[in-house]
Amino acid sequence: MAEIVTIRGDLELLARTEHVFSSIREEFICAARDLNTWPNPGARQAARNRMPTSGTHQIRKLLSPAALADEDSRGHLSELVDHGAHVRIAATALPHETIIIDRRFAILAGVQAPGGREYTLTTAPTLVGTVHALYEAAWETATDLKAFLSGDQPHLNAESRTILRTLGSGATDETAARELGMSLRTYRRRVADLLDTLDAGSRFQAGMRAGELGLSG
Structure with missing residues (x-):
């Protein structure tokens, strides 16, 4: 894959990144406004199916408070934590979805559009490193899921x-x-x-x- 590639749509993204999701070795991290990182339900499930179910890789998820506005989302995230994932909630809404895999591959999501969301995929070390550093800065100021939930945040349906x-x-x-x-x-x-x-x-x-x-x- 070229160092920077721009594609449109969830299904094309999955087709172009199948080998990446199935070969996670060390770390999968993402930042998102809510749990629907992949707007297309089928695409979301396909991405989960391609991720290794065993191994020693770490999973970290950084989410906006809006991700906890309903009970199903809270339950899902709590279950992830029970299975070893690390989840933190940012102080304010995050702009768009970002995924970083093994510090060697990054996916940057654009805004929703009628023709499908545009994604930028990159393996450029400088760009991946910069995105990772920004993620770490946001992660350090975020609140652990359990601590955030203990603050009795409001539920909005x-x-x-x-x-x-x-x-x-x-x-x-x-x-x-x-x-x-x-x-x-x-x-x-x-x-x-x-x-x-x-x-x-x-x-x-x-x-x-x-x-x-x-x-x-």
Whole structure:
């Protein structure tokens, strides 16, 4: 593979990196906003299937607080820790997904796009080393999963996240309720519940609090 390659789409990425995922020797590390590092469910499962199930390689995952907003995600991450993985939660939302394998191979994910997410794959030692150093700096300031969970971070389901986004969009309550398919009274009750969950005294404070926790994306 050339030192730097740009490709588009999850399936092409997997096709180009099959040999890398199946030959991890020392360390697999990733940084992600949430657990859906691979947007395509089939691609996510295929990546897991290609990773060695035995050996001495270390697994480290650095995630945004938003990754813990539902019970299934919390349970999955706790299970990973029980099986020997190291998981830490960053203080704020991480921008995009990054994977580094054995300090010799890095995958940098771009933003979602209609034609598929664009990925940059590199084996260039200087670039991989720089990405790894940035990862280590973020890792050092992050909080261990169990310690983070003991801080009783708020749970936000999909509906609460959607309501949070409507608050940040500036839409009127009437418009937001209509877009969400609920009555105005129900919408305002859900907003009040959300303020209580985030321990916020106003809608503005709710947005600030969600941003601090990485829950507003």
